[in-house]
Amino acid sequence: LKYEPPMALARRYFNIYPEEREPLWKNPCAQRRHLEIWSEEKNCNSLPSFVVVGPQKTGTTALYWFLTMHPHVKSNHPSPTTFEEVQFFSGSNYFKGLDWYMSFFPTPENNTVIFEKSATYFDQQVVPKRLTMLLPSKHVVVVLIDPAKRAYSWYQHMRSHNDASASKYSFYETITAQPGKAPPALISLQRRCLDPGFYARHLENWLEYIQSQYIVIVDGDLLKSDPSSAMFNLQTDLGFTEIYQYDKILKFDKRKGFFCQLLPTGKTKCLGRGKGRQYPDMDQLSVKYLDTYYKESNTKLTELLRGINKPIPGWLSEKSVT
Numbered sequence: 001l002k003y004e005p006p007m008a009l010a011r012r013y014f015n016i017y018p019e020e021r022e023p024l025w026k027n028p029c030a031q032r033r034h035l036e037i038w039s040e041e042k043n044c045n046s047l048p049s050f051v052v053v054g055p056q057k058t059g060t061t062a063l064y065w066f067l068t069m070h071p072h073v074k075s076n077h078p079s080p081t082t083f084e085e086v087q088f089f090s091g092s093n094y095f096k097g098l099d100w101y102m103s104f105f106p107t108p109e110n111n112t113v114i115f116e117k118s119a120t121y122f123d124q125q126v127v128p129k130r131l132t133m134l135l136p137s138k139h140v141v142v143v144l145i146d147p148a149k150r151a152y153s154w155y156q157h158m159r160s161h162n163d164a165s166a167s168k169y170s171f172y173e174t175i176t177a178q179p180g181k182a183p184p185a186l187i188s189l190q191r192r193c194l195d196p197g198f199y200a201r202h203l204e205n206w207l208e209y210i211q212s213q214y215i216v217i218v219d220g221d222l223l224k225s226d227p228s229s230a231m232f233n234l235q236t237d238l239g240f241t242e243i244y245q246y247d248k249i250l251k252f253d254k255r256k257g258f259f260c261q262l263l264p265t266g267k268t269k270c271l272g273r274g275k276g277r278q279y280p281d282m283d284q285l286s287v288k289y290l291d292t293y294y295k296e297s298n299t300k301l302t303e304l305l306r307g308i309n310k311p312i313p314g315w316l317s318e319k320s321v322t
């Protein structure tokens with residue numbers, strides 16, 4: 001046995017075990033020895049019971065908002081730095097540790113369910129492993145819309161934030177830009193439009209770590225057109241004992257073009273301007289291009305969902321027919 005100063009020892013250790021360079025936070029309640037040294041104020045009930053994982057632009061904010069209207073459901077406190085989402089499992093916040101993550105959650109009350117929503121989780125390769133290690137046997141909720149529409153919504157989102165590439169190039173130019181020829185910023189925008197939409201590939205990554213019974217699929221189109229039904233299905237899938245009737249508190253707002261919260265005054269309160277934007281329909285060239293682009297992935301998704309006994313979202317079964 002040789003002595004080495006701490007840094008040198010650490011370097012030597014991580015050279016031998018490079019896969020251990022990044023921490024992996026495990027569930028403290030899974031081992032008695034960990035529980036015994038944990039502060040008495042902490043317990044695993046203040047970790048989320050389910051997590052809405054995205055992907056972005058599928059209606060995750062509306063879903064989050066509707067869930068917070070449920071009298072027995074509480075969300076994480078908003079994060080001031082990442083557009084209210086905690087984004088713990090997907091980026092560098094993970095290295096801030098478990099206490100940092102837990103500080104976002106309210107003290108649990110009896111029969112209250114706590115959840116978190118970070119739309120960046122779904123398509124980040126590292127998330128399923130990290131999330132299931134800390135929250136084993138918890139549901140993850142995935143909202144799926146036609147990936148072509150998701151791509152277009154992201155493009156419109158970037159345009160409205162004055163992204164230089166989205167302002168300069170049309171949607172069609174963005175999705176068909178050639179790597180190596182087009183400017184790197186345009187290719188980066190293209191990837192953020194297109195990559196999250198390979199739903200089958202991302203779901204397969206989740207299924208490496210989580211049993212299919214813990215994956216809940218929300219049909220994003222149904223969430224838009226008939227949110228009360230979508231919320232009924234979701235509550236059933238999550239095993240809620242008290243099913244909240246959303247048809248009493250959600251009303252279609254003609255001006256917004258979406259369902260909004262019905263206030264006791266009879267007026268409606270809708271999501272802000274950044275959600276449910278008005279923009280022209282997608283051009284036909286892009287529609288055709290993306291139809292082909294996602295064809296194989298969508299076919300795989302249908303097979304995958306069938307294989308794990310999940311309902312096929314309406315938009316996906318329509319695609320399988322054509």
Ligand code: A3P
Nearest residue numbers: 056057058059060061062153258259275276277
């Ligand atoms: P658009 O703004 O492109 O229409 P996310 O919250 O995951 O970023 O998704 C944003 C999308 O949620 C919006 O995209 C909109 O289509 C959809 N959405 C679904 N229900 C909504 C609602 N009740 N109010 C506003 N947007 C809603």
